[in-house]
Amino acid sequence: MNDLKSWYRSNLVSRIDALENAKKNLNTNPEETIDSIRRIAHSLRGSGATYGFPEISEAAAKVEEADNEAIPDTLEHFLHTLTAIAGEKSDKNNVLIIEDDVDICHLLQLTLSSQNNYHVHLAYTAQEANQYLADNSVDLILLDMVLPDMDGRNLILLFRENPTTAMVPIIVLSARGGKQIQSECLALGADAYYIKPFDPKTVASAAKAQLDRAKQFSRFSQRDPLTQLPNRAAFREMMEKQTAKMQATSHPSALALLDLDYMESLNDQFGQAKGDKIIKTTAALIQENLPDYTYAARWKGASFAVYFPRKTEHQAAEIITGLKDSLRTVPFEFLPDPSLKISFSAGVIEMLNPIPFDELTAKAEETLYLAKSAGRNCVLTSSASFSPLKKQLLLADDDPLTASIIQHRLTREGFEVIHAQDGQEALDIAKNQSFSLAILDVKMPVIDGFQLLKELRQMTAFRKTPIIMLTSLGEEKDIVRGFSLGANDYMQKPFSPIELLARIHRVLKS
């Protein structure tokens, strides 16, 4: 049976290739391609569960029964399922028995091999064991306490220090029954301890239990224990697989980062445990309400990441907004006031081309940050946040030092600063572009700040644009002149950047 199973699994590879090929042809020759996709799905639907992979039959059924429009999504899921199974390593467990008593070795080998799913390897000495482990990975170690060349306890220590065996379950077999040795072995990192003569069946079932537990553990390390959502590492892995596949498709996909609002003060007010419950409730809500083929993970603390294949950022933002609205209706029974409204903010971005994961998430974090600064309880898409919110500013100053200070500070505040080195350049730029704000130095060669101000005010695009003049200290008459020509404010050099920011915000508001 197990041989058939691995035969089946290796046969999946050609099916996956055929489906990947079909996926590429979906746009050029949809009818024929969909037919052949359905044929492959039909065949795998009929065999998957028979070979012990019911998930293949299920995913295949979805493809076979899908409308033509739903084929791409169901196919994606199907391929995902197939790839996961084809890529699994053989489900035989590699067991290493380290024991110098040949009879016991063979007894254990017989007992384990009769259960079919074990590859048993024997080592009669510690040296043999180490040689084997240098080239092979094992899933379980059965270890005799007394070996010709080494004390079993030392070997446990060695195994636990070696990263490749650090997590492998170890079952100790010992002729000595002392409680002290037993607890010593367990303290060194052994997982179970049996005294000779032992019942081989008991040891075999202990072996099975240890293997099951080890598998469980590696599955859980991919999950966040609090929310049971995939963790950040798992999300990264999934995203990297997705972007690697992206070249073939020309469809956009979207990424959203969500962060619960005011989580710090909620934690302060109700305690960390209740804060965790809020996070858990939100995670459950996300999982229940997201459409199929969407991938959610716990990002960090009170933030979640959601990946939407084949969705634009607007479609994704709509779904997230729906989620946000339903969260506000959820009663939090464990809080003193269950009607307390919990909200989150989210940044949603779209990708058309494969973008490195870190770049992608940095962009999403930035959008999330903007959503937070927009007052929270807010879902923002990157296109909405970057065009209207990013303010463009015209800076005319011939002094490179002043210009660079202003540019540096204001860029950090989210402005896009266009720097003109003199009045003429500023005029040229102003003819082609509108700005939310202009900062003009008074003293510039050829066209000075006043003349520039005058000319700008005559342009329709600049009639109402806030303009701040930079004047030198002690030239009070310049201030009066500036106001009379239509300036909104002035700053005296040298100025503090903080004061400049305050003035900018004031003129932008009025």
Added chain:
Amino acid sequence: MKTIFLVDDDEMIQQMATFLLTQSGEFSVIPIKQGNLVLKLAKHNPPNAFLLDYVLEDMNGMEILLQLKSEETLKHIPVIFLTAKDDETHQKEFIRQGAVGVIPKPFDPMTFVDTVKQLLH
């Protein structure tokens, strides 16, 4: 030892069903992938039973069933459908045309041989 014609163009089904049936020690299996060969081979060497898939590349299982049932020498040989078309309408039609039973795909390898034996009894 009973001989079974296993008519299915899916290699994966062929492998599993052949393995299970032969391993039981009670059946020998002749795997056939082309529908148009079934009648020719059966006339020559009538088996003890047929296992028929419904969707084949060249013809469907119902056509084969009708062919077999119209042959004087073959019409008494039991036919079992092995198919994903296990909805009630199809099932009834298979039975009405003389099949002894339907094993839905994907089948359970643990019970497969027993089910075949029961249906052939």
